[in-house]
Amino acid sequence: STETKVLSISGSDLSEVDIPAGYHILVEPFKVSCTEGELYKMTVSVPDNYGNIEALTCKGGFCTPTQVAKVSTLVCGEEVKSTTREMDVIDPELLKIDVEERDITLSELETSLASGDINIQFHGEAFENLNVKLSRVKEDVAEAANTQLKIVGAPVELEFSGKASGNVTITLPYSDITNIEPDTLGIYVKTDGNWDHLGGITDAEKKVVTVTSDISEYLGDDNKAIFAVMGIICVYCYGSELESVYEPTFASRDAIVLIHGLGSSPETYKEIIDDIRVTEQPFKVYTFGYPTSHTINQTAVELADHLESRSSEFDNLYIVAHSMGGIITQKALYNSWIKNSEAIQYTFVNKTKRVVLVGVPNEGSPVADFYTKIYDILVNSQSDYPLFNMNSNLVKALAKRSVTPRVPGINYYVVAGTKNVAIGTGALAISTEDLFGEPSDGFVSTTSATNVGEEYLRDRCRNYWEIDTTHTGLLDDAAARTTIERIISEDIINRDPELVSILGHNKYFDLVIESCSPDDTYVVIGKELPKSAVVDLTGCLCGNGVCGEGEDQFNCAVDCVSLFGGKRFVVSLKVMAILAAFAALLLIGSIAFVEHVHHRKNWIYIKLYHYTSGILRLGNYIDLKIKGSATRMYRALRNIYVHLVSKRGVSLKQAYALYYDLRTNYRRLAELIIKWPLIKLNLLKFNRNYHIVRKLALAGRIAQAELAYAGLRDTYVRLSQLPLKDKKISHIFGKTEHSYHLVVQAYEKYYLKAPHAAFDSLAKEIYNNVKADDFAKAKSNYNKLLKLYHSISELAISKSQIESHYAQTQKVYEHIEDSYLHNIVSKKTAEFNSHIKEIKKALHRHDYASAKSAYKKLLVTYDWFNDNKHFDKSKKAYQDIKDNLKHYKERVKLEKFADALKQLNNAVRNNDIEGAKKAYAELVSKYKAFIDEKKGHELYGKVFAAYRKLYTRYVKMLYNQQLTKFNSCNNEIIELLRKHQIAKAKDAYRSLRQSYLSMIDLAVKDVESLTEKVSRIEHSIEKAALKYDLAKLGKEAEEINVVISQGKLTEAKRMYQKMMKDYKHLLSSKVSERMKRKAYEITDKIYLMLKK
Incomplete structure (x- = not known):
């Protein structure tokens, strides 16, 4: 059944189960209260030190095998909080924002279009005489491909009557922003099916976002564009939380805290939480969620406070922290430890035993600076990268180095990913390998991840593990997840070695009951493995001399290559099926069938070879074909077993033992079946390379022949390691090798006859290039000459004449190179001087933007001089321009400050409260920029004095406004009490009290008289209310x-x-x-x- 059902499971008697020799019971016999004949599937957990896992279905003393399949993940229990949206398209009607259709013809007087809170302002003469229509998008709108982004405002469409260009200021409203990070709200435009980020300024009071952009970049062929407000989804938008997600059945004093990374949530730990929950591990589990708007230090303090508030619930604490969560964890532990040195404030520090840092950017990440450049790519792709607020405090901190000292007494462990990530698709694809220049998980390099407390943790398999996965895969990849779980549970195993199902040391199998019966008894059994053969996904056990579970000749050749020696043999799939059937039927007397197989063996092998060669050309089809054939073989074995039992030719115990022998042989043969495509593939490669080597060598193409010969030798080595006893291959290889060397010798002789011809041809071309002043071609031909010279040297041919010819050509080339460099230096100098003039002109006309643009070009030219060590006078000129730009920048900043001061003065004079608020906020930001750069400067001191004077006037204006409101409310209350309207009088009193509190915040002098007046009014209202009640x-x-x-x-x-x-x-x-x-x-x- 595909639906999930709750089944009742009860214990059963062990006496009716006959366990084969060498097997142990891993899951005690049980019965299931199920519907007769239905299909059920359940997941069982077994210790990882057992292999050959089997499940038996027993009834009336007779047991048959039941299908089991190994799985790596579990899905059950309550979901932890998710961070993605639920729908990929949105109906505009669901967003409760009214958009009435409007259209106008733009002119000098008509420059804007409005509908409700939507406002479109058009700038410039380019829009004149164009008709523009604003309307709601009537059809469903596709959300961005990245599910962490959500539309929160009704999408609108702008349609022009013709081609439009120029800046447009767009103001759009938004509605419900529950679980949306407010700082990430912005306007997006849909272009060619993708959403482009325009950004914008958010007015939280009016619930609108405003942005200015050039409309021509986003209009389609139909002169239409769709705009919408979007935001990034978050769970912990406004505050952090330490949440309990699992409580063990029995009392436990061990606790695990799971801390997520940037742009993520506790949902990333779902796989680990499921492992703990389903296997009923003896841990308490907590998750810590936090917003990205807070700083690292602020979040670290919150984490420490949360842990301390729960400290009484545990004695041993284990922390797993991913990405930015690792930075926060280290800060929280170290800062708490420092505070404890004065007085014990945080008891959880001494209880912390282990900290597992998973992909933590201790030395920062170059992706933080690179992130804004790839933001649009991430918006429109299902990327491994999360979306997060580009302007948040945590993102800014991510680019910086943040190595925190270790806390004594705590063991630190590092898990790092090494899988490169390609961001985007097609031509826009960007590889993170180019960003780091070393192994990384696409976000954090291994060097950055291992730097813990200014010491690098690099002891592999002891305190450092490398996993072939990406940054986000470090928590759900099977190898990474098992590694983290084993690090945590190691303490518990040391305290109680008898625990058989401990975290990270178990395997999961799906038990499939094809035809369930309440009378059947089920039991799971397996064979115990030595410690050296236990499954290890990290590769730490590779090299111990034992080919363990999960290891093979490809992931651990040093231990497993001997498994494919003489003891095993390779036959085809059909032949193995016949051999298995032959062994089974031999026990029940089918001698005739044995002879039949014997006579047809050669014919079967020939047909199989032809068949396999054919399907190898079809690629992956062979895998499906072999797996299907193996399944049919297993069914045949099962039918033989049932036949044996039904005929009663042997006892049940003998039949069962026979069946397990058949299964063992089947598995041994199945391993060879899996290798059969590899054998055939290498045979084909060998034959192909053999013919290629012969043709190329005979044609005199020695360089290509060398490459083909390397491929031939590689396939020969691979075939020699595989279980194949074919003398013909060794003979072919030896013959090919001999032929190859003969051809090489002949080619060397041919080369001795005409060494001058090749050199003369290239030398003439180089001289012609010099005359034509074509240095690029001259350089290319010189490189060809150089390669030709070295290839002849490698053939060990007598080359005295060629050497003299080569030396002469080299002198000519060096002369060309000097001339070329002289011309380049002259051009670069002229270009440098041109940029300097352009900057001076721009500064003279106060055009700072043009000056800055020219300065960037100047910097490129200057870097060329620096790289090629041709400084000349450019260094001094560059420094002069840099100083002038800095001085001019300060002047511009001062002028902007003066403008802001003037705006505040005008607003105060005109009693414009809203204008004064905005001007004051801008003035404060400008003043902070000054005191950060020029503390104590006399000019800034004068400006600050003027600013304080205006601030006093501004406060007085606010006070007068609130006082007027206060008196108005007072008169209103008196009138309402006279009319016995008590409820309205109370509402008016609330407004009066709000004005009273606002005046107190402004620190006015007559606070006491105001307080007395408010109390008197309150008493009057209460007295009037009592009279009314009476x-x-x-x-x-x-x-x-x-x-x-x-x-x-x-x-x-x-x-x-x-x-x-x-x-x-x-x-x-x-x-x-x-x-x-x-x-x-x-x-x-x-x-x-x-x-x-």
């Missing part, structure tokens, strides 16, 4: 009196109960004794009337 009580008494006079006693009782609730509410308030007595008299009078 009057209401009297009114209710009058109504009850009327109802009683009408004889409606039931209605009167109901009204009396309601009046008593209002009476109790009145007594719960701060009411005077006089009012209490009056209220009591009213209620008591009604009570007596009802009683009467």
Whole structure:
């Protein structure tokens, strides 16, 4: 059944299970309460020091094998928090943002288009006389390919009547940003099916994003463009959290904390958490999630505080930290340890036993600077790279070196990836191998990962492991996951060696029950393996002299190449099926079948050879064919076994032993079946290289023949290592090798006859190139001459004449090279001087942007002089220009500060509160830039004095605004109390109190009088409310009196109960004794009337 069902499993009697010799019970016999005849699949966990795993189905003392298949991952239990969206397309109607269709013809007066909160502003004369239409996208819109990005605003479409170019300022609203990191909101435009990031400034109060960009870059052939607001999905957007995700069945004082990396979430640890949960490991497990908007130090403090708050729950702590999580972990531990030296504040530090750092960029990562260049590629691809806020504090820190000292008493371990990553596809593909220049996981180099506390952890398989996977694969790759789990659980194994199912030391198998019955008993068995043969995905056991489980001649040739020696033989798939059937039927007396096989063996081999050669040309089809044939062979063996039992020719025990012998032989032969395509492939390569060598050597193409001969020798070595007893191959190779050497000798003699002809031809070409002033061709021909010279040297031919000819040609070439370099230097000098003039002109007309652009060109030319050591006067000129640019930059900054100061002054003079707020914020940022660069400068001191004066006026203006609002609310409250509108008076009081708090924040002088006035107003409201309640009580008494006079006693009782609730509410308030007595008299009078 494909649906998930909960099955009841119970223990069973062991007496009815007959275990073959050499096997041990790994999962105790059990029964399943299932529906008769249905298909079920369950996952079982067994220790990794057992092999040949089998499952038996037993009933009435008779057992048959049940299919088991090894798996590497588990899927069950509750999901940890995810960080991706659920839909790949979005219906614009679902986004609750109204977009009314608008269209205008742009002119000098009409330069903008608006609909609700959407506003499009067009700049420049290029848009005049164009008709533009704004509308909501009516069809479903495809989200970006990267599932970490989500559309949060209704997509809109701009359509022009013709070609448009120029800057456009676009303001778009957004709606629900739950689980969206606010700092990542930006406007994106859809171009050719992809989304391009435009960016923008977010106004959180108005819930809009604004950006300015050139529209011509994004319009299609139909002059249309689609825009939308998007943001990056996050789980811990606003704060960190230490969450418990697993609690063991029995009490445990061991805890694991899993800390994710940048742009990720605890969901990346799902595989490890499932391993712990399903196998019921004796650990408590916590995950730590954090936002990327915080700094590393801030997040480290939060982590330390969270761990300390849970410290009473564990005695031994193990931390696994991935990527940026490793930087945070090291900071948290070291800072807490330093604070403990003064006074013990963090008890969890001494409880921390091991820290596993997985792909941690301790020395920074070049990808951090490179990230903004590839952001659009990542948006439009299902990349291994996560998306994260390019402007966040953690991303900025990622580019910097952050090596934290180790904490004494804690053991550190490093797991690093070594698999290169290609970012993007096609022509846009970028390889991370070019970024690092050394092994890396695509994000972090091995050098950066191993630098822990200024010491490199490089002791392989003790405190350092290399895994062939990418940065994100370090947590779900089977080898990486097992390595991390074993590091954590090693302490527990040392304390209790009897534990058989400990983390990282077990294997998982899917048990498939094809036809389930509640009466059947199931048991899982296996053979114990020596410690040296236990499966090891990291390769640490390779070289111990034992070909263990999972090792073969390709991943561990030093241990396993001997397995393919003389003890084993290779036959074809059909032949093995016949041999297996022959062995089984021999036991039940099928002598005739044996003779039949004997007479047809040669014919079968010839047919198989022809068949295999044919399907080798079809590539991967051979793998499917062999696997299918192996399955059919297994079924045949099973049928033979059933036949033996049904005929009762042997006892059940003998039949079962026979079946296991057949299975053992089948497995031994199956290993050779797997190697059969490799044997045939190498045979084909050998024959092909043999013919190529002969043809090339006879044709005199010695260089190509050498390459083909190397391939021939390589396939010969491979064939000699495979289990193949074919003397013909050795004979062919020996013959080919002899022929090859004969051809080489003949070719050398041919070369001796015409050495001058080849040199003369190339030398003439070089002289012609010199006359034509074509240095590029001259250099190319010289390189050919050089190769020809060295190839003749390697053939050990007498070459005295060629050497003299070569020396003469070399002198000519050197002369050409000197002339060429002189011309290049002259051109570069002229280019350098041209850039200097361009910069001076730009500075003279105050065009800093043009000056900066010309400076970049100047820098390229200067770098050429520097690389080729032709400084001349360029170094001094370059430094002068650099100083002028710096001085001009300071002037520009000062002018911008003065403009901001002027804007604030105008806003204060005009009582423009919003304008003053914006001008003040900009002024503060400009002033901070000054004090960072020029502390104590006299000019900046004067500017700051003016700034403080304006700030005082600004505060006074804000205070007057709030005071006006305060007085307005006060008058409103008085009027509402006069009209007995208590609820509205309370609302007005809230606005009054808000103005009061705002004035307190501004540190005004008359705080005490304001506080007294607020208290007096509050008291008046409370007093008016009590009077209102008392009057209401009297009114209710009058109504009850009327109802009683009408004889409606039931209605009167109901009204009396309601009046008593209002009476109790009145007594719960701060009411005077006089009012209490009056209220009591009213209620008591009604009570007596009802009683009467």
